[in-house]
Amino acid sequence: MLCAAGDKVIAEWDTDEISPDRLTEIETEFKEKMAAGWFAVDIHDKRNKLIREFDPDAEILLIPRVQGG
Amino acid sequence: MEEQLAAEVKAKNLLRRILPETQWEQFRDTGVLEIHGSHGIYRISPCDLTRVLDAQTRQPRARVCLQLTVPAPVNDRIIAEYLLIQNDEDFYWQTANVFPAVLHNRALVEFLLSALDALLLVLLFSRLQG
Numbered sequence: 001m002l003c004a005a006g007d008k009v010i011a012e013w014d015t016d017e018i019s020p021d022r023l024t025e026i027e028t029e030f031k032e033k034m035a036a037g038w039f040a041v042d043i044h045d046k047r048n049k050l051i052r053e054f055d056p057d058a059e060i061l062l063i064p065r066v067q068g069g
Numbered sequence: 070m071e072e073q074l075a076a077e078v079k080a081k082n083l084l085r086r087i088l089p090e091t092q093w094e095q096f097r098d099t100g101v102l103e104i105h106g107s108h109g110i111y112r113i114s115p116c117d118l119t120r121v122l123d124a125q126t127r128q129p130r131a132r133v134c135l136q137l138t139v140p141a142p143v144n145d146r147i148i149a150e151y152l153l154i155q156n157d158e159d160f161y162w163q164t165a166n167v168f169p170a171v172l173h174n175r176a177l178v179e180f181l182l183s184a185l186d187a188l189l190l191v192l193l194f195s196r197l198q199g
Contacts, residue, residue, distance in 0.1 A: 002080075004076060006141075048152060050152070050156035064137050065187070
């Protein structure tokens, strides 16, 4: 996710090995960010597509809420 | 200071990962990221407001300001602008502050004269009442 340090990794997983509970935790965090007005973009291989739903196969970049400056 | 510099480098590396190679090279060489959208051509700079040009004439249409709501390196702002313009340009326009491309000198003079007129009128009324 984007942050004051540039960006930081908040979760990494292997879809073949991750437990369902851990995946649910990550999804819950994703949903909380989305509810707070954040954006999620799948940046894997420069796809750069906005996503609204959690996709465990995506490389997700979370972008904080934006405003006019 | 070192942390800030490290953050800028990290954000720039992420920007490089996200941008297509040709756009990255343009940004690296010119310091400006140019994006073609349905509202025109966006020129995003790390040190200035984003400028929107007419796609046909390249005449300035507007200046646009969009910020992250958290402190972040300037290249993170560029990442956010790039991804929003690519994915949801209408949202970008609804959210950003949009300013006229150029404030003509004549418009500025007219505005200042009108403000002066209003001020003199207020002073006149206050004297008449006093």
